[in-house]
């Protein structure tokens with residue numbers, strides 16, 4: 641079996657894309673969508689990735705790869721590459737996010753990951769520090785050798801500061817993100833230190849775009865309304881009636897064939913904004 645260190649450039653890119661997609665579809669598992677019913681993941685997402693590809697409406701994964709792989713090639717040995725992840729649901733989605741974070745470090749596409757959770761849940765399954773620590777502990781205690789090894793590594797990442805968890809009240813205040821630099825300048829300044837910020841989930845997308853009824857073709861950059869702390873990407877399955885950055889006619893076609901396409905969680909996006 642090949643380890644990450646032995647993968648060639650193409651294989652590494654493939655693995656990166658797989659883990660990104662797993663993290664995207666992990667966002668389907670959300671207690672608010674299932675009315676509080678448990679929505680555990682019973683089949684392996686890995687085997688479904690090809691079948692799910694047509695449901696990715698905006699796919700900027702190539703931008704994420706260019707940004708991180710170029711930085712890896714050009715950076716000085718001791719320099720930091722920081723990826724920040726604004727978390728969404730705990731449970732299965734958090735497992736997929738931590739697995740992605742683990743890969744970013746082991747592939748050396750990043751050297752530090754900063755996570756942001758919520759001080760109190762906004763929706764039922766939102767991640768708090770308790771969920772983050774609990775999950776690492778559970779993974780560590782697994783009776784599966786490789787899984788528990790992962791948990792030991794994750795705990796170690798936290799201890800050594802390669803994984804950093806941040807709390808901030810802003811995430812549960814009723815502000816859209818374009819107000820962050822005014823309302824929470826300390827948090828905005830923290831995000832500015834990232835080379836890439838990944839915003840997980842639907843709620844973060846609503847706040848990124850100000851929860852407005854934008855035309856489907858409005859550019860993402862415009863809908864962000866001045867919120868540009870660092871290059872950023874929304875990784876989200878669609879659960880609320882808002883979507884920007886589509887091709888002309890794409891939204892209308894979907895509405896005609898599937899009236900509920902915006903809210904079922906069936907479709908997903910990787911939507912990037914920033915210089916490359």
Ligand SMILES: O=P(O)(O)OC[C@H]1O[C@](O)(CO)[C@@H](O)[C@@H]1O
Nearest residue numbers: 670672673841842843844879880
């Ligand atoms: O957990 P996520 O992906 O942020 O989803 C939260 C979303 O779920 C919903 O409650 C719909 O189920 C939306 O109103 C909300 O935007």
